[in-house]
Amino acid sequence: MEVKDLKPELIWKCFDEVTKIPRPSCHEEQIREFLLKFAAEHGVEAKTDKVGNVVMRRPATPGYENAPTVILQGHMDMVAEKNNEVKHDFLTDPIETYVDGDWVKARGTTLGADNGIGVAAGMAAMIDPDLVHGPLEALFTINEEIGLEGAQNLGKDMITGSILINMDSEDDGEIFVGCAGGIDTTAEFKYQRSFTPENFEYMRVSVSGLLGGHSGSDINLGRANANKIIARFIWECSQRWDITVCEIEGGNLRNAIPREAHAVFGIHSDHREELKHHLKKYHEEIMQEYAGVEPSMDFRIEACERPEYCMDSETSIALVRAIYSAPHGVYSMSRDLEGLVETSTNLAAVKMLEGNIVRITTSQRSSVESRKNDMAGQVEAHFQLAGAEVSHSDGYPGWAPNMKSPIMKISAEAYEELFGVKPAIKAIHAGLECGLFLTKHPDLDMVSFGPTMTGVHSPDEKLLIPTVEKFWRHLARVLEKVAKS
Numbered sequence: 187m188e189v190k191d192l193k194p195e196l197i198w199k200c201f202d203e204v205t206k207i208p209r210p211s212c213h214e215e216q217i218r219e220f221l222l223k224f225a226a227e228h229g230v231e232a233k234t235d236k237v238g239n240v241v242m243r244r245p246a247t248p249g250y251e252n253a254p255t256v257i258l259q260g261h262m263d264m265v266a267e268k269n270n271e272v273k274h275d276f277l278t279d280p281i282e283t284y285v286d287g288d289w290v291k292a293r294g295t296t297l298g299a300d301n302g303i304g305v306a307a308g309m310a311a312m313i314d315p316d317l318v319h320g321p322l323e324a325l326f327t328i329n330e331e332i333g334l335e336g337a338q339n340l341g342k343d344m345i346t347g348s349i350l351i352n353m354d355s356e357d358d359g360e361i362f363v364g365c366a367g368g369i370d371t372t373a374e375f376k377y378q379r380s381f382t383p384e385n386f387e388y389m390r391v392s393v394s395g396l397l398g399g400h401s402g403s404d405i406n407l408g409r410a411n412a413n414k415i416i417a418r419f420i421w422e423c424s425q426r427w428d429i430t431v432c433e434i435e436g437g438n439l440r441n442a443i444p445r446e447a448h449a450v451f452g453i454h455s456d457h458r459e460e461l462k463h464h465l466k467k468y469h470e471e472i473m474q475e476y477a478g479v480e481p482s483m484d485f486r487i488e489a490c491e492r493p494e495y496c497m498d499s500e501t502s503i504a505l506v507r508a509i510y511s512a513p514h515g516v517y518s519m520s521r522d523l524e525g526l527v528e529t530s531t532n533l534a535a536v537k538m539l540e541g542n543i544v545r546i547t548t549s550q551r552s553s554v555e556s557r558k559n560d561m562a563g564q565v566e567a568h569f570q571l572a573g574a575e576v577s578h579s580d581g582y583p584g585w586a587p588n589m590k591s592p593i594m595k596i597s598a599e600a601y602e603e604l605f606g607v608k609p610a611i612k613a614i615h616a617g618l619e620c621g622l623f624l625t626k627h628p629d630l631d632m633v634s635f636g637p638t639m640t641g642v643h644s645p646d647e648k649l650l651i652p653t654v655e656k657f658w659r660h661l662a663r664v665l666e667k668v669a670k671s
Contacts, residue, residue, distance in 0.1 A: 187285050188202070188285065189201065189202040189205070189283050189284075189285065189290055190202040192285070192290075192651060192654075193655065194654075194655055194658050196310045196313075196314055197303075197306050197307055197310045197654065197658050198306075198654070200305075200306035200307075200309040200310050201299075201302055201303055201305075201306035202283070203220070203306075204217070204220075204298070204302040204305050204306055204309075205280060205281040205283050205292075205297070205298055205302060206280040206281070207220050207280070208275075208276055208277050208278055208279065208280070209262055209263055209264055209298070210263065210264060210265075210266035210276040210277065211263040211264070211265070211266070211329050211330075211331045211332040212263070212329055212332060213263075213276075213277055214238060214262045214263055214328045214329065215238075217262045217263075217305075218234065218238055218240055218262065218326075218328075221240045221242075221262070221305075221309070221326055222234070222240065224309060225242050225312070228312065228313045230242050230243070230244060230312045230313065231243040231244075233344075235339075235340065235341025235344050236339075236341065237328060237335060237336060237339040237340075237341075238328045238336070239325065239326065239327050239328055239336045239339075239340060239341065239344060240262070240325075240326045241323055241324065241325050241326070241344045241345060242308070242312050242323070242324040242326075243321070243322065243323050243324075244311070244312050244319075244321070244322040244323075244324075245321060246319060246320045246321045246322075246669070247317070247318050247319055247320075247669065250318070250319065250320045250669040250670070251320070251321070252320075253319075253320025253321065253668060253669040253670075253671070254320060254321075254347065254348050254349050254668060255320060255321040255322070255323060255346055255347035255348060255349070256319070256320060256321070256322055256323070256347055256349045256350075256351060256665060256668055257323045257324075257325055257345050257347040257349065257350040257351070257630075258307065258308045258311055258322065258323070258324045258325070258351050258353060258661075259304075259308070259324075259325045259326075259327070259350055259351065259352050259353065259354075259619070259623075260301045260303075260304025260305045260307070260308055260325075260326060260327075260352075260353045260354060261301045261304070261305075261326065261327045261328070261329075261330035261331070261336065261354065261619065262301075262305060262326050262327065262328055262330075262336075263328060263329055263330055263331050263332070264296060264298035264300065264301070264302060264331065265296050265298075265300065265331050265439060265441070265442060265642070265643045266295075266296065266439075267295065267296045267398075267438060267439065267442060267445075267643060267644055267645055268294055268295040268296070268645055269294045269295075269645050270394065270446060271294070272293070272294030272295060272645070274294065274295050276295075281295060281296075281297060281298055282294075282295070283297065285651070286648075288650060288651050288652060289648040289649065289650060289651065290648060290649040290651060291647075291648045291649075292645070292647065294645055295645055296642075296643065296644065296645060296647050297639075297647040297648060297649060298647075299639045299642070299647060299648075299649040300354070300356065300639060300642040300643070300647065301330070301353070301354045303353070303636065303637060303639075303649060303654065303657075304352075304353030304354050304636060305326055307353050307657070307658065307661060308324035308325075308326060308353065309324070310658070311324060311661070311665070312324055314662075316662075317662055317665060317666075318662075318665065318666040318669055318670075319665040319666065319668075319669050320665075320668060320669040321347070322665070323345055323346065323347050325344065325345055327340070327619060330354075330619060331439070331441060331643075332439075332440075333370075333579065333580075333582075334582050334617070334619055334622055336619075337582075337619035337622035337623060338580075338582065338622055340622075340623070340626060345623075345627065347630075348629065348630065348631060349593050349630070349631050349632070349668060350620070350623060350630050350631070350632040351593070351597075351632070351633055351634070351635070351661070351664065352618055352619065352620055352632060352633070352634035353634070353635070353636050353661075354618055354619070354634060354636060355614065355618075355634045355635050355636040356403065356636060356637075356638065356639045356640075356642060357636075357638055358636075358637055358638040358650070358653035358656055358657065359601070359605075359607065359609050359610060360609060360610045360611075360612050360635065361594060361597050361598060361601070361609045361610070361611050361612070361633055361634070361635050362612050362613060362614050362618070362633065362634040362635065363585075363587045363588060363589070363591060363594050363611060363612070363613060363632075363633060363634075364523075364553065364584070364585050364586055364587035364612075364613030364614070365553070365584055365585045365613060365614045365615075365616060365617055365618040365620060365621065365634075366402065366527075366528075366551040366552055366553045366558075366584050366613075366614070366615050366616065366617055367551070367552060367553070367555060367558050367581065367582055367583045367584035367617065367621060368402075368549060368550060368551045368552075368558065368581060368582055368617045369549075369550050369558055369559070369562045369578055369579055369580075369581030369582075370440050370547065370548065370549050370550075370578065370579040370581075371547075371548045371549075371550060371562050371565045371566055371569075371576060371577070371578050371579075372545060372546065372547050372548070372576065372577050372578075372579075373508070373545070373546040373548075373565075373566075373569035373572075373574035373575070373576050374543050374544070374545050374546075374574055374575045374576075375501055375504070375505050375508075375543065375544045375546075375572075375573070375574050376501070376541075376542060376543055376575075377497040377498050377501035377502065377505075377542050377543075377544065378497070378498040378501070378542065379495040379496070379497070379498075379542060380430075380495065380496055380497070380498050380499075381494065381495065381496075382430060382432065382452060382492055382493055382494065382495060382496045383430060383452065383454075384492075385454060385455055386430060386452035386453060386454055386455065386492070387452060387453060387454075387455050387458060387489065388432070388450060388451070388452040388489070388490050388491065388492050388493060389450070389451060389452070389453070389461075389487050389488065389489055389490060390448060390449070390450050390487070390488050390490045391416060391419060391420070391448065391449050391450075391451070391485075391486070391487040392416075392446070392447070392448035392449075392484075392485070392486055392487075392488075393410075393412045393415045393416060393446065393447055393448075393483065393484065393485045394412075394445070394446045394483075394484045395445075395446075395480075395482035395483050395484040396409065396410050396412055396443075396444075396445040396446065396480055396482075396483055397409050397410075397443075397445065397479075397480060397482075397641075397644065397646065398412075398442055398443045398444065398445035398643065398644040398646075399442070399443050399641060399642070399643060399644055399646075400441065400442065400443075400616060400642050400643045401440070401441045401442060401443055401530075401532035401534065401549055401551070401643070402441070402527075402530075402551055402614070402615045402616030402617060403614065403615060403616045403642070404443060405443070405515060405516060405527060405530045405532060405551075405615065406516050406527050406530075406615075407479075408479055408515075409443055409479060409480065410472075410476050410479070410480050410483065411443060411444055411514050411515075411533055412436045412437060412444040412445055412446050412447035413436040413437055413444050413447050413509055413533050413535075413536050414509070414510065414512075414514060414533060415447065415472060415485070416434065416436060416447040416448065416449050416509075417434075417506050417509035417510040418510050419449075419465075419468055420434070420449055420451060420506045420510075421506050421507060421510045422464070422468065423451070423453065423461070423464065424503060424506065426457075426460070426464070427453055427454060427457045427460070427461075428453075428454060429451050429452060429453050430451060430452040430453075430496040430497075430499070430502070431449065431450075431451045431496060431497050431502035431503075431505070431506065432450040432451060432452065432493040432495065432496040432497070433448075433449060433450040433493070433538060434447075434448075434449040434450075434505070434506070434509075434536060434538070434544070435447065435448060435449075435536055435537055435538055436448065436535065436536050437533075437534050437535035437536060437547075438534075438535055439534060439535065439643065440532070440534045440535065440547050440548070440549040441532070441534070441549055441617075441643060442534065442643040442644065443532060443534075443643075444533070444534060444535065445644060447536065450490060450493060452492070452496065465487055468485075469485050472485055473485070501573070504572045504573050505544055505572070507572060508546070508568065508569055508571075508572035508574065509533070509536060509546065511568070512533050512546075512548070512565070512568055512569070513531050513533075513561075513564060513565060513568065514531060514532060514533040515530060515531070516529075516530050517529040517530055517531060517552075517557075517561055518557065520553060520613075523587075523612070523613055526553070526612070526613055526614075526615060527551075527615040528552055528553055528554060528557060528615075529550075529551065529552035529553075529554065529557040529558065529560075529561050530550070530551050530552070530561075530615065531548055531549065531550045531551075531561050531564075531565060532548060532549045532550075532551075533546070533548055534547045534548055534549055535547040546569065546574070548565050550562045550565065551615060551616075551617060552584070553584050553586075553613060553615070554584075555583065555584065558581070558584075562578055562581075566578070582617060582621060582622055583621040583622065583624075583625065584617075584621050585613075585618060585620040585621040585624065585632070587613050588631075589611075591631055591632070591633065592631055593631045593632065593633050593664075593668070594611065594633050596664055596667050596668060596671065597609075597633050597635065597660075597664050598611065599667070600660055600663040600664045600667055601660055603663065604656075604659055604660060604663055605656065609635075614634075618634055620632050620634065635657070635660065635661075636657055637649065637650060637653035637654045637656065637657040638650040638653040
């Protein structure tokens with residue numbers, strides 16, 4: 187069975203079409219053109235703003251013209267992550283999806299259900315003849331995964347509704363009414379190139395096969411950080427012998443826990459046997475530390491040819507120390523909502539750039555604005571001590587829960603009516619665009635819900651098929667209840 191053959195047919199057909207359109211963050215041109223073409227073909231009003239967001243509008247079902255206007259919102263872009271051995275160009279190639287039992291998956295890449303399924307639901311809501319609804323708007327934003335650029339720069343008259351349903355959540359049976367704010371912190375090390383010593387042996391050490399995951403919703407699961415594992419090994423070696431570091435890289439995106447990393451380094455030939463012994467010990471320790479958490483971890487070291495250049499000793503040791511000791515993971519838990527991570531930081535990516543620069547990207551999140559800034563400040567101070575130049579992004583605000591929200595009440599009632607159980611009302615540690623919408627439209631009443639997906643922001647991303655039908659039925663019931671309220 188193919189994705190387009192799943193039920194309910196309309197939303198799955200739309201999702202299948204979305205997966206065929208390349209749409210990595212910052213490259214939404216093709217998906218925007220696709221959405222505008224879709225609207226034109228179905229006689230749906232649509233427009234864009236200057237940054238490339240798209241909004242579609244559908245008149246109310248006859249008799250419900252005076253109902254509140256509801257905005258259905260999702261983001262066009264997707265996280266572009268793949269396994270190293272997979273040949274895939276996210277700028278040109280469609281996602282290769284397949285059905286595996288109750289799940290929809292992709293072959294070696296992110297699936298893009300985050301937030302392709304939300305986009306599909308918005309499209310379907312614009313044309314489903316069976317929906318009962320008041321005036322509808324479907325808002326599709328750009329570049330949510332990198333910097334929430336679309337929400338930050340939303341055009342003045344793009345939305346007119348008073349109720350917004352964000353469709354970027356990942357757990358059936360849960361309705362979200364709050365989220366964390368975030369800020370990115372970048373550190374750059376400038377190094378001098380030196381010729382590599384001739385009497386050294388050179389090796390490539392790597393870790394792969396980690397679970398990774400979303401740096402918000404998965405940060406509390408204790409998963410390994412590939413950058414930390416590599417830096418720890420190199421640091422331990424540096425404490426025993428003279429080493430030279432030629433290369434160190436890992437991770438890709440600020441909002442993904444890094445799954446893979448590697449380094450190329452050299453050690454004096456006299457210490458070859460000692461290194462083998464230490465490698466075996468380190469490997470055993472790491473596998474034991476993450477037993478039951480990282481079942482597919484692959485840590486290995488291989489001899490390589492002598493590189494021509496290495497980093498200068500002072501900078502390379504400062505860099506390794508900084509990565510090894512950098513904060514990563516949960517910093518504090520919420521005292522208001524049980525089980526909610528309040529503040530965290532993700533040591534996301536280490537990249538070697540032209541101009542003899544190593545850039546380290548980190549991401550801080552918190553539902554408390556002052557804690558978010560404090561965490562970013564701690565990360566800044568940490569890398570400043572190591573001699574790096576540090577900068578911050580503009581950041582984005584959190585979304586404070588409103589436990590008296592009318593749309594929250596309607597959404598909860600609709601779910602219980604359909605499925606016989608009360609949904610959980612929660613806040614999420616991940617960032618949603620809702621906080622930014624409130625800055626321009628402070629009277630918006632908002633909720634977020636969606637079907638179940640796991641492994642987002644990694645090639646393990648998958649979408650639970652039965653929950654998509656539940657999500658679609660729930661959305662339809664909420665629209666009907668709003669129209670009739």
